[in-house]
Amino acid sequence: MLQRQSVNSRVGFFDSGIGGLVIAREFIKMCPAVDTLYIADWGFCPYGEKSETLVLERAHFLTKKLIDHGCTHVVVACNTATSVALESLRDTYDIAFTGVQPPVELAAAKSKSGVIGVVATPITLRGRLFQEAVARLDGKIDVHTAAGEGLVELVESGDFSSEKARLHIAKVINPIIAGGADHIVLGCTHYSFFAEMIQEMAGPAITVVDSASHVALQIAKAVCPG
Structure with missing residues (x-):
């Protein structure tokens, strides 16, 4: 279970393109005081047609970028990237993660x-x-x-x-x-x-x-x- 963080936390989102903006937009409505960053990985969009190895590499690369910019909570705002990389990301980085799965x-x-x-x-x-x-x-x-x-x-x-x-x-x-x-x-x-x-x-x-x-x-x- 994710621990509650302070309002000073910076939340980072990434997806292959604009899809994850839907989640980011809803989150900002709920927590307008929280600083947010969003990365659209357009050079590798769509993830669903790429190899799992490449998606895993991109997920780690983008997570590092978000951490370098002060993010303490990263949202893998992509079902494909969640499926491939979420477990690996949690095992590698000492921050909070949220993934997206089909409900x-x-x-x-x-x-x-x-x-x-x-x-x-x-x-x-x-x-x-x-x-x-x-x-x-x-x-x-x-x-x-x-x-x-x-x-x-x-x-x-x-x-x-x-x-x-x-x-x-x-x-x-x-x-x-x-x-x-x-x-x-x-x-x-x-x-x-x-x-x-x-x-x-x-x-x-x-x-x-x-x-x-x-x-x-x-x-x-x-x-x-x-």
Whole structure:
């Protein structure tokens, strides 16, 4: 469990691009007095299409940069980087870390159909953290997965609402919907930019689960006084 830190703590966020800004924005609303830094690793975006070795190297490089700039709490604001690097970072640096994982168990607890869908990068979907989360469901919930390939690039290009984006998203989520899922979990921080569109396309019978606010609250509880 993370220890509560003083308001003078500096919190650093990193992601391959702008996806993690969704979490940073929510955190700043909760703790406006806390100094924050954000690194978008655009030269290596998207992480989901890189090797796990490279993602691990970038996570350590960016963490060192944030520590050098006075950060005492680092948020790995990327599901892929969390899956690959969070354990290694915690073993290496004597500071607090918060990672991001698809909220599978949250969606499973609220599911009435017994079927949920998860959209994430291939690295996240095959990673140990995600596989362990699914295993904890003990077969009581069917988990349908889809790789959201190409969605990060749409976000980074600023395309949040075009017909091209809608068609791309439809190809990703339609098999999940057809499989009977009543919850769709967004397993990449970039996908938060499409949350409203996905909810509209999925319809009122399906709930889109985005972890940004939940993760921001976790950080706030650890960092903000009171």
